[in-house]
Amino acid sequence: MPTVQFQLNGTTAVVEADPDQTLLDVLRGRLGVTSPHFGCGAGECGACHVMVDGRAMTSCDMPMWSVAGKDVVTVEGLGTAERPYPLQRAFISEQAMQCGYCVSGILVSAAALLTRNPSPTEAEVRAALDRNLCRCGSHNRMVRAVLRAAAEMAAS
Amino acid sequence: MNMPSPAPKLPVSLVANPKVSSWLRFTEDGRVAISPGKVEIGQGIVTALAQIAADELDVDIGHIDMIRASTAMSPNEGVTSGSLSIQQSGRALRHVCAEVRQRFLTVASERLGVDAALLNVEDGTISGPGNVRTSYWELAGDVSLDHDITANASAKSVAKRGVAGHSVQRVDIPDKVFARPRFIHDCALPGLMHGRVLRPDISGAKLTALNEEAARAVPGLVAIVRDGGFAGVVADSETAAETALKALRKAATWSAGEPLPDEDDLAGFLRSQPVETTTIDTRTAEPARKPAQTLRRQYTRPYIAHASIAPSCAMAQWDGDRVHVWTHSQGVYLLRADLAIVLRLPAENIVVEHMEGAGCYGHNAADDIALDAVLLARAADGRPVRVQWLRHDEMSHAPFGAAMAIEIEADLDADNEIVGWRHAIWSNGHTARPGRAAQPALLAATEIANPYPRMISTDPPAANGGGGDRNSVPLYDLPAWTITCHRLLTMPVRTSALRTLGGQGNVFAIESLLDEIAALRGEDPIAFRLRHLRDERARDVISAAARRAGWKPWKRPGIGHGVGFARYKNTGAYCAAIAEIEGTDDIRVKRLTLAVDVGEAINPDGVVNQIEGGAIQATSWVMKERVRFDRTRITSTSWSDYPILTFSEAPAVDVEILQRPEIEPVGAGEAAHGPVTAAIANAVFDCLGVRVRDLPITRDKIIAAMELAS
Ligand code: FES
Ligand code: FES
Numbered sequence A: 001m002p003t004v005q006f007q008l009n010g011t012t013a014v015v016e017a018d019p020d021q022t023l024l025d026v027l028r029g030r031l032g033v034t035s036p037h038f039g040c041g042a043g044e045c046g047a048c049h050v051m052v053d054g055r056a057m058t059s060c061d062m063p064m065w066s067v068a069g070k071d072v073v074t075v076e077g078l079g080t081a082e083r084p085y086p087l088q089r090a091f092i093s094e095q096a097m098q099c100g101y102c103v104s105g106i107l108v109s110a111a112a113l114l115t116r117n118p119s120p121t122e123a124e125v126r127a128a129l130d131r132n133l134c135r136c137g138s139h140n141r142m143v144r145a146v147l148r149a150a151a152e153m154a155a156s
Numbered sequence B: 001m002n003m004p005s006p007a008p009k010l011p012v013s014l015v016a017n018p019k020v021s022s023w024l025r026f027t028e029d030g031r032v033a034i035s036p037g038k039v040e041i042g043q044g045i046v047t048a049l050a051q052i053a054a055d056e057l058d059v060d061i062g063h064i065d066m067i068r069a070s071t072a073m074s075p076n077e078g079v080t081s082g083s084l085s086i087q088q089s090g091r092a093l094r095h096v097c098a099e100v101r102q103r104f105l106t107v108a109s110e111r112l113g114v115d116a117a118l119l120n121v122e123d124g125t126i127s128g129p130g131n132v133r134t135s136y137w138e139l140a141g142d143v144s145l146d147h148d149i150t151a152n153a154s155a156k157s158v159a160k161r162g163v164a165g166h167s168v169q170r171v172d173i174p175d176k177v178f179a180r181p182r183f184i185h186d187c188a189l190p191g192l193m194h195g196r197v198l199r200p201d202i203s204g205a206k207l208t209a210l211n212e213e214a215a216r217a218v219p220g221l222v223a224i225v226r227d228g229g230f231a232g233v234v235a236d237s238e239t240a241a242e243t244a245l246k247a248l249r250k251a252a253t254w255s256a257g258e259p260l261p262d263e264d265d266l267a268g269f270l271r272s273q274p275v276e277t278t279t280i281d282t283r284t285a286e287p288a289r290k291p292a293q294t295l296r297r298q299y300t301r302p303y304i305a306h307a308s309i310a311p312s313c314a315m316a317q318w319d320g321d322r323v324h325v326w327t328h329s330q331g332v333y334l335l336r337a338d339l340a341i342v343l344r345l346p347a348e349n350i351v352v353e354h355m356e357g358a359g360c361y362g363h364n365a366a367d368d369i370a371l372d373a374v375l376l377a378r379a380a381d382g383r384p385v386r387v388q389w390l391r392h393d394e395m396s397h398a399p400f401g402a403a404m405a406i407e408i409e410a411d412l413d414a415d416n417e418i419v420g421w422r423h424a425i426w427s428n429g430h431t432a433r434p435g436r437a438a439q440p441a442l443l444a445a446t447e448i449a450n451p452y453p454r455m456i457s458t459d460p461p462a463a464n465g466g467g468g469d470r471n472s473v474p475l476y477d478l479p480a481w482t483i484t485c486h487r488l489l490t491m492p493v494r495t496s497a498l499r500t501l502g503g504q505g506n507v508f509a510i511e512s513l514l515d516e517i518a519a520l521r522g523e524d525p526i527a528f529r530l531r532h533l534r535d536e537r538a539r540d541v542i543s544a545a546a547r548r549a550g551w552k553p554w555k556r557p558g559i560g561h562g563v564g565f566a567r568y569k570n571t572g573a574y575c576a577a578i579a580e581i582e583g584t585d586d587i588r589v590k591r592l593t594l595a596v597d598v599g600e601a602i603n604p605d606g607v608v609n610q611i612e613g614g615a616i617q618a619t620s621w622v623m624k625e626r627v628r629f630d631r632t633r634i635t636s637t638s639w640s641d642y643p644i645l646t647f648s649e650a651p652a653v654d655v656e657i658l659q660r661p662e663i664e665p666v667g668a669g670e671a672a673h674g675p676v677t678a679a680i681a682n683a684v685f686d687c688l689g690v691r692v693r694d695l696p697i698t699r700d701k702i703i704a705a706m707e708l709a710s
Helices: A023-030 A086-093 A103-116 A122-128 A139-155 B012-016 B045-057 B085-112 B173-177 B238-250 B266-270 B332-343 B366-377 B391-396 B503-521 B525-531 B536-549 B604-624 B673-688 B699-709
Strands: A003-008 A011-016 A049-052 A055-058 A071-073 B024-027 B031-034 B064-066 B120-122 B125-128 B132-135 B193-198 B207-210 B221-227 B230-235 B252-254 B275-283 B293-301 B313-319 B322-327 B350-354 B385-388 B404-412 B418-427 B481-488 B559-567 B574-583 B587-597 B652-657
Touching (some): A023 B238, A086 A103, A086 B173, A103 A139, A122 A139, B012 B085, B024 B085, B045 B064, B045 B085, B085 B125, B085 B132, B193 B366, B230 B238, B238 B252, B266 B418, B536 B559, B587 B673
Parallel strands (some): B418 B481, B587 B652
Antiparallel strands (some): A003 A011, B221 B230
8 A cells, every 4th residue: 555644743744555545544543533523424514624834624535645744733733731822722712612523623624714814703613613513502702712712912 | 186297208219229339439549430221322411410529529520430231230220212321220320329428428428437427528538627637548348238228328418419500621621622432433442343235225225135245355355244124244444344344335235115204294194094093181171162263273294314524333242142242323222122132141141331423412333233243243253343334224224203284273252362283293103222122122132033123113102202292282271171192003104202202293393383373363472472471480481591692683674583482391401492593585593581490500501502402403304404315215315405504504592590509400402393393484484474383494494394385
């Protein structure tokens, strides 16, 4: 089986994979990276979002051949409890979820947004999260959390 | 004469599970393990229960471990549903912790030679005058908790509670933002294998033939499992399992299915089926007033999908004739009862352990997939098997919330005051949960060799809030009424419990018609409601919402406001909602203002969070949602065919909690759906002058209503 090499959360990952296998399968099934979640497998819910070269992308329909040489970041790579990324801190402060299954994908979309637009308006945050679905209705808290993180990052 | 005071009553969960040690243990490492029988389904219950324990024991909440429910050790609290968890589990824990604290203080008092009344507990350390001290953990060896609870201990007074009643951060949230595996989906048991199940697209079709050849050739395949019409695969990876399933699907032959109703005439279908009719309530006026006219209106709501973001998942592992099951079911004991029937095993051979899944809004496929996993794991030689449904399965095979047709006839006198009220409901039953009947309710049980019949949904009794009839008895002081519920005896579309059961439909109908009558009278809809309500708590939430929303804002073109109110189940949380909408024919909900009274709000921010979530979910139901089907199959099997509200479409939600610490708490998860539905519908009328009585309120429905009106 061919190998694919890419950057994963700052370190080099080399995996043997069928080129048509999806990045989500490889992350969850082979590398034990469980923050990207399976929701639909069809690029329609955003639960599986990961950052690829700085952009939030669905990993459930991303074939491994297209990942070669790319820089992939998941929530595991954003921050930890000891060194939280501002978005993670803000999601705790705003208690921005009900069940939280959608949250990893949303953190990734928000992180990608703040990288390209550090001080978004509320409408821009909403637009950036429109590819993520949340069934529990936690939308407004999440939007507030993203705005809070943006403000915090601007202040520091 | 003095009446003897009645024996103090134990909370229901303690009557069923009296042993103190089944609820609480002090562990070696200086912590407290609390075992509720209720489970986290994304509603934050575990945190609220931890708060109650922290308060009654005087132990820091950070030193409390909440144990996941398991049939191996947890108290049996039935099902986590109906917004009853805080009522049942919360009361039980408060009682247990109060008694434990009292018993420890008694022993500490003997040990330290200090009157118990002088002892103080701080984070589990018990101290008294003269610098004497001990702790729960030091005394734990001497105080057995293996006895039955008594009714003697009394919980702290409201004023002495330091944790309950205050907002605290939820205990599960840090794991979820730092990607520490917490969901069942993320759990990697050693040696885990993966399963997938083959199910038909055609509704009700049965597997008649299967050529296994191509699937057998898939690398990584471990087994193909067949049991009558049940078929599935086990493989060493998810990818292999899916490849094998695809191969099986191509080689499967199915029988013709069972026809589905016409999705564009749900009322016609519901009203033409054989039914069981129950009179829910009647009230007669003396003397009966003569109506000058009668308004007759029909309201409908479609089938609604749970549509959790995660498809259901379960794991199972056999060891001889014993099996361990991991599930996100709402009721571990109830699931175990059904598994025992299907497997023909004593319940003791089955352990069902809860793990968190994605948000659960009622009886979804969690229980079904647990049986799938158990059946597939038989072929795995003692290794654990994880099964996950695909989005398509979740949107077509899981039970739906039942469609409803509701007709109300309101008799009005010459002043358009209500003198009579007849409310009739046609709907499938709203529950077919496992563990409650002699026959199992699990999907695969209808597919295996010697299958069980599909269980036709029934309705919970009125004492438990009813089903199709939930919230159908008006809280308003009307002089006369008759409420009738017609439960369907056929069930071409599988239905079971979804948030509020019939509550959303009934509140939509009642509140829409009241709004219409108020408009007919030229009376303000809030004043009209208040005039018909005697219950102070009801009046208070309506007035609070009105105040907060600045009722009634100036009428501006293109903007409309509407109000809706209900007390969930007529015994639970009070909620009033005011909706502001914007639009011409395509409308958008801009803002929802809600006031809520749940009695004592244990974690006020948690209550606000649940109400916000409920309000947005209800907006999604009202504006977009409808299970689609043709005459042979469910067609809304993806997010593009079953769209839900997006971030840009979510309204602003503003919530006020009316805190009543002296009143027993009730749940908040289902309080908002009915009032929000009605508020939006009434705002549409305010904005556009038409009433849409057929949910969802889409552009097409509005245009149709406008054409009808003109
Ligand atoms: S799982 Fe990838 S978008 Fe839904
Ligand atoms: S918090 Fe449950 S799906 Fe978003």
